[in-house]
Amino acid sequence: MSKINLYNETKFIMKKYNIEANKKLGQNFLINENVVDKIVDSAEISKDDLVIEIGPGLGTLTSKILEKAGKVICIELDNRMINILKDRFSLYNNIEIIHEDVLKVDIKDLIKKEKEKNNIKYAKIVANLPYYITTPIIMKLLEDELDIESITIMIQKEVAQRICANPGSNLSGAITYGIHYYTIPYSIMEVDKSSFIPEPEVQSEVIRLDILKNKNLQVKDADFMFKIIKAAFMQRRKTLINALINGNIIDNKEKLENILEKLDIDKNIRGEKLTLEQFAQLSDKLCN
Numbered sequence: 001m002s003k004i005n006l007y008n009e010t011k012f013i014m015k016k017y018n019i020e021a022n023k024k025l026g027q028n029f030l031i032n033e034n035v036v037d038k039i040v041d042s043a044e045i046s047k048d049d050l051v052i053e054i055g056p057g058l059g060t061l062t063s064k065i066l067e068k069a070g071k072v073i074c075i076e077l078d079n080r081m082i083n084i085l086k087d088r089f090s091l092y093n094n095i096e097i098i099h100e101d102v103l104k105v106d107i108k109d110l111i112k113k114e115k116e117k118n119n120i121k122y123a124k125i126v127a128n129l130p131y132y133i134t135t136p137i138i139m140k141l142l143e144d145e146l147d148i149e150s151i152t153i154m155i156q157k158e159v160a161q162r163i164c165a166n167p168g169s170n171l172s173g174a175i176t177y178g179i180h181y182y183t184i185p186y187s188i189m190e191v192d193k194s195s196f197i198p199e200p201e202v203q204s205e206v207i208r209l210d211i212l213k214n215k216n217l218q219v220k221d222a223d224f225m226f227k228i229i230k231a232a233f234m235q236r237r238k239t240l241i242n243a244l245i246n247g248n249i250i251d252n253k254e255k256l257e258n259i260l261e262k263l264d265i266d267k268n269i270r271g272e273k274l275t276l277e278q279f280a281q282l283s284d285k286l287c288n
């Protein structure tokens with residue numbers, strides 16, 4: 001189907017169900033067939049897979065995923081979309097539609113149950129994410145340490161660049177470190193605003209995160225390390241020492257200076273310049 005056909009189909013469904021996109025829910029519907037195909041191909045879906053789709057909307061990606069996956073679980077917050085999805089996919093027996101805020105769903109439990117009862121070997125996440133909660137969704141998926149292989153998502157280009165940046169480089173942010181701790185990130189393709197209706201205000205990018213089953217980095221307390229990283233980036237223009245004192249991570253400046261000296265890190269360094277390994281070393285020393 002060409003770009004114009006997917007545009008027509010989307011318009012047709014919206015008219016049939018009297019749907020206006022809800023900006024507050026980040027509703028920008030994909031109308032570019034090439035992008036849909038690229039997302040689904042990049043996710044490398046097979047009949048052995050359970051695919052969890054976040055925010056299926058009108059079901060554009062869903063219909064392609066359904067052709068390839070063993071089972072599809074869609075999680076959608078907007079009641080209007082639930083009705084459309086139920087109508088549209090009523091003849092499929094390998095789809096489950098959950099009407100809920102994805103941040104409230106116990107995805108770990110969903111995967112466990114599916115693996116127990118179905119012929120499912122692997123679980124994968126695929127989504128054109130609502131941009132207003134991109135970071136909380138990604139961090140939830142990672143911090144819950146789900147039993148999944150990969151996350152293939154469309155997000156804002158700016159966030160994608162942060163995610164795929166090397167920790168310690170100019171583009172990195174607190175999220176960069178979380179991503180590199182849990183995954184190997186890949187940029188798949190940039191996507192122009194014209195691939196959606198309505199057009200979003202920002203450019204987009206598809207990325208894939210391959211989950212590290214054995215982490216490259218060992219750290220005594222990962223939660224504490226991420227607290228340090230968040231504090232460092234809350235005040236990224238300040239020195240690491242000042243940011244950690246202001247962020248109530250430590251109150252003894254001298255102790256922190258001694259630790260940095262032992263780790264061979266300049267005491268005037270800004271947190272944004274540290275590598276993930278250096279944050280891990282610092283975190284382990286502060287835990288002692």
Ligand code: SAM
Nearest residue numbers: 028029030055056057076077078101102128130
């Ligand atoms: N997958 C569709 C597509 O590609 O055309 C729609 C993608 S649209 C960018 C994001 C979707 O996420 C919308 O359908 C929206 O209603 C849904 N959504 C927004 N917030 C959500 C939340 N907290 N939990 C689940 N779905 C949500």
